[in-house]
Amino acid sequence: MKQDHKPRRQALFQIAKVLWHLDIFRRSFRELSGHACMRESCIFCALKDLFSQLQFSQESALPPDTLRRALAESFLDQQRFQLGFMDDAAECFENILLRIHLHIASGEAEDMCSARHCVPHQKFAMTLVEQSVCGACGATSEPLPFTQMVHYVSASALTSQAHQTSLTSRNSPDLFGQLLRRAGGMGDIRDCPVSKTTLTHFAKYVVKV
Numbered sequence: 210m211k212q213d214h215k216p217r218r219q220a221l222f223q224i225a226k227v228l229w230h231l232d233i234f235r236r237s238f239r240e241l242s243g244h245a246c247m248r249e250s251c252i253f254c255a256l257k258d259l260f261s262q263l264q265f266s267q268e269s270a271l272p273p274d275t276l277r278r279a280l281a282e283s284f285l286d287q288q289r290f291q292l293g294f295m296d297d298a299a300e301c302f303e304n305i306l307l308r309i310h311l312h313i314a315s316g317e318a319e320d321m322c323s324a325r326h327c328v329p330h331q332k333f334a335m336t337l338v339e340q341s342v343c344g345a346c347g348a349t350s351e352p353l354p355f356t357q358m359v360h361y362v363s364a365s366a367l368t369s370q371a372h373q374t375s376l377t378s379r380n381s382p383d384l385f386g387q388l389l390r391r392a393g394g395m396g397d398i399r400d401c402p403v404s405k406t407t408l409t410h411f412a413k414y415v416v417k418v
Contacts, residue, residue, distance in 0.1 A: 250282035
């Protein structure tokens with residue numbers, strides 16, 4: 210029985226279109242030329258090719274076959290993003306960005322890249338500091354800094370926090386940011402060793418300068 214790969218192609222094409230429609234990424238990526246080419250597994254070349262097609266094609270959807278093959282070759286050892294198999298779209302998006310970093314700034318560590326020409330880190334990377342705080346005694350856990358391209362927040366946790374928000378608070382201009390912060394800490398429940406009350410977990414975004 211022949212498998213229908215159309216949904217998988219469409220998902221990858223939509224991921225590429227997200228990058229294409231972000232002007233700041235598209236313009237910066239277009240200016241890049243030199244890179245460490247990896248031939249059949251070169252995601253940089255595959256994305257350049259797809260962007261060129263998007264620029265000149267009149268079609269509303271294009272087959273991202275070159276990008277699919279490059280992904281499959283890149284992660285063959287890990288058996289991820291292989292042809293004919295479905296993988297998480299957010300993980301695919303994140304790994305495409307990390308692979309572009311590898312092609313253009315391989316001398317920089319993924320979690321500490323400060324290269325000005327590294328488009329993924331300059332446009333997408335977030336430095337976060339996770340910490341738990343006790344609302345009763347003010348005690349805090351050790352801060353845990355890390356860098357990520359995609360910050361995952363459960364949709365069910367987000368809607369749960371929205372339902373718990375009072376009607377008067379729903380007019381706040383930064384409501385969505387508040388919901389993201391509260392939802393991001395759900396599921397990490399620990400008791401304060403001093404007051405024995407529940408700790409509040411949060412992640413703070415560190416602005417780059």
